[in-house]
Amino acid sequence: MNESNNNILSHINFPSDLRKEPLENLEEVCKELRSFIIDELSNNPGHFASSLGAIELTVALHYVFNTPYDRILWDVGHQAYAHKILTGRKERFSTNRKLNGLSGFPSPSESEYDAFTSGHASNSISAALGMAIASTLNKDEKNRHVIAVIGDGAISGGLAFEGLNNASSHPNNLLIILNDNNMAIDHNVGGLNQYLVNITTSKQYNKIRYDLYNAFRKYNLINDDMKGAILRFNNSLKSLITRQHNIFEGLDIRYFGPVDGHDVCSLVRILNHIKDMKGPKILHIRTIKGKGFAPAEKDATTWHAPGRFNKVTGERIIVDKSGMPPLFQDVFGKTLVELSKRNEKIVGITPAMPSGCSMTYMMKEFPSRTFDVGIAEEHAVTFSGGLAKEGMIPFCNIYSSFMQRAFDEVIHDTALQNLNVVFCLDRAGLVGEDGPTHHGVFDLTYFRAIPNMTVSSPINEHWLRNLMFTAQTKDKGPFMIRYPRGGGVLTDWHNDMKEVEIGKGYMIKEGTDIAVLSLGPIGNTASKAIEEAEKRGLSIAHYDMVFLKPIDESLLHLIMKRFNKIVTIEDGILKGGFGSAVIEFMADNDYSVKVKRIGIPDKFIEHGPVADLHKLCKMDKDSIVETLISKW
DSSP, rough: OOSSSHHHTTTOOOOHTTTTTTGGGHHHHHHHHHHHOOOOOOHHHOOOHHHHTTHHHHHHHHSOOTTTSSSEEEESTHHHHHHHHIIIIIITTGGGTTTOOOOSOHHHHHOOOOOSOEEEEESSHHHHHHHHHHHTTTTTTOOOOEEEEEEEEGGHHHHHHHHHHHHHTSSOOOEEEEEEEESSEEEOOOHHHHEEEEEEEETHHHHHHHHHHHHOOOOSSSOOHHHHHHHHHHHHHHHHHHHHHTTTTSSEEEEEEETTTTTHHHHHHHHHHHTTTTTTTEEEEEOOTTTTOHHHHHHTTTTGGOOOOOOTOOOBBBOOOTSSOBBBBHHHHHHHHHHHHHHHTEEEESSSTTTTTTHHHHHHHOOGGGGEEOOOOHHHHHHHHHHHHTTTTEEEEEEEHGGGGGGGHHHHIIIIOOOOOOEEESSSBOTTTTGGGGGGSSSSHHTTTTTEEEEESSSSSSHHHHHHHTTSTOOOEEEEEEEOOSSSSSSOOOOOOOOOOOTTOEEEEEOSSSEEEEEEEHHHHHHHHHHGGGGTOOEEEEEEEOOOESHHHHHHHHHHHHHEEEEEEEEESTTEEEEEEHHHHHHHHOOOOOOEEEEOOOOOOOOOOOOHHHHTTSSSSSHHHHHHHSOO
């Protein structure tokens, strides 16, 4: 093993290079990868702790399997930085999450080594099963291995269980690796358990087992139904011997583990022993999130995506935001506590994002009225519906992009019964560096299509508080409030909340030449653009519509009669959104007005700083000015 720092990693550009290394060098490769990631992310922020915890697994997988022919699917992708570095992207890793740079998540359009898009949790098992069965149906000449790597948080999602259920009932050779970083799925690894793992993953044991199975089948002593029962008995016997129990015991899937996920040589041995076994398999590994960086090991939640930090001292570099407007999410969290003190019927629900959406404030004040349901958006919505049916007022806070997973539940379990569930959609609009899997740009369009639904977006913190206050008053039905990631515009944000009239917009400023209609915080950018455009001699009126549904038809009638030039502005897709609603109103009421719509075009927008993405979509101040002063 070469002792010089970073020497081995410097000549590993692809997995084929890694596989040329002797087994005894892999620990050094892991050490150098860990150092590389710490060094890069200290200056270029990204998802930190998850990737540090999966380094040994990543090295072992690419060492044992013939990637990219063999497929590795990374669930979510927070854990895939080492994978990117080993698969031809080491020299470009400094561009991670930057405009025109590497994506923060696996992306097939970026590399053939990224087998499947993975920005949302729990999809790896279902997708990998599809690929494994497709390989059989395609009659691939060479046996193709398909591996799904899923974290213990992601496996709590309903889609993961649906995939597991299907994998146990269809012929396939899928390998599922459960990366358990201390989410209490199992007890610590014991000596007897490790001995059992060593036996049951050995090639000799499994050859004898396979030969016995074929012999029993030949003499009709066993059939496929009995095979499932034997597998379940085998898993249960292991649980009895080791005094450990887990959710996989009742499945017709062979289960191995748990094993040490930071012993790279042992992982290589086990993977080599089980990779060619017939039938679906689960290998349960135990890892430490943030492994190798002490502050991250102690506080994995904070170091999930810590921003810039000092790699020597472990001190996070916090930008001083004193005197700055608060984050929208913090205004939501503190306002929810304030409302909950007044109204004992209010409850808070979040699917695994209490810190991100600031539900933590309510968790501290009202722990019995606050529910983190895990990565389970569908359940979060239907659970909220059940609460509302019995008279509670649930504030169901879900990131906009994740709400897409619960579209049916919103319709069937809340809107159809006109239940008073308040959907607070955080991270609405373009969110920045997380890219197209996380941009919350579709919610206006699909929520607008749902009967009984109120759809709103506040221009600032005062309006967010007023809308939350309004939504919790009696019998409002399903009520959606969307707001963006990041800070607002008001330092004096704590207003005296008041109920607002649903479906009513208002005029921000008067004008005579052009009417600008905006929805949500993008209206603040519109105001700056209007101020700049009026220096060119124009007189521009500005209206904040507040509600997309019901839209303020009386205000629209007034605008259509006064103006023949209208600009609509929204931080959402143009197809079927706010601008479309205005045009539909015109068509339904026989108005003939020139309309220009500003919003997100009909394509997936890449990752990068929000300001750059707004410019890309011509939603920034300068682009809006150009639209206003252009020829009509």
